[in-house]
Amino acid sequence: MTAYDPDNIFGKILKGDIPSHKIYEDDDIFAFMDVMPQSTGHALVIPKTGSRNILDADPQVLANLIQKTQTIARAVMTAMNADGLRIAQFNEAPAGQTVFHLHFHIIPMYDGVPLQP
Ligand code: 5GP
Numbered sequence: 725m726t727a728y729d730p731d732n733i734f735g736k737i738l739k740g741d742i743p744s745h746k747i748y749e750d751d752d753i754f755a756f757m758d759v760m761p762q763s764t765g766h767a768l769v770i771p772k773t774g775s776r777n778i779l780d781a782d783p784q785v786l787a788n789l790i791q792k793t794q795t796i797a798r799a800v801m802t803a804m805n806a807d808g809l810r811i812a813q814f815n816e817a818p819a820g821q822t823v824f825h826l827h828f829h830i831i832p833m834y835d836g837v838p839l840q841p
Contacts, residue, residue, distance in 0.1 A: 771786075
């Protein structure tokens with residue numbers, strides 16, 4: 725597998741080189757709004773340590789990321805008054821990954837469809 729490149733977009737967001745709309749941060753995790761949302765309230769959750777995707781992630785980092793994603797997903801669902809949520813995660817370009825820093829998408833759904841921003 726290709727090695728993690730810290731100069732990816734989310735790496736730059738973590739360094740503060742690219743601005744983002746932060747919704748959560750702790751020592752290990754950062755969450756922010758997607759700049760091209762698939763639905764109103766589309767958020768992204770990332771670890772602060774560098775993993776390209778789920779395939780090279782440290783298991784403990786991944787476990788913590790999933791637990792924090794659950795907490796943030798509940799908050800997003802409440803804040804956005806959504807009917808449901810999609811949690812999405814892609815691995816490598818053929819699967820649709822475009823930013824090569826591990827992330828989970830949280831996508832609010834409304835009566836079975838996204839709410840167009
Ligand atoms: P992927 O296709 O890799 O799973 O998802 C990458 C996501 O990152 C996309 O939904 C895209 O809209 C989002 N994204 C790309 N560049 C930026 C950026 O500079 N800022 C933010 N907040 N999101 C970005």
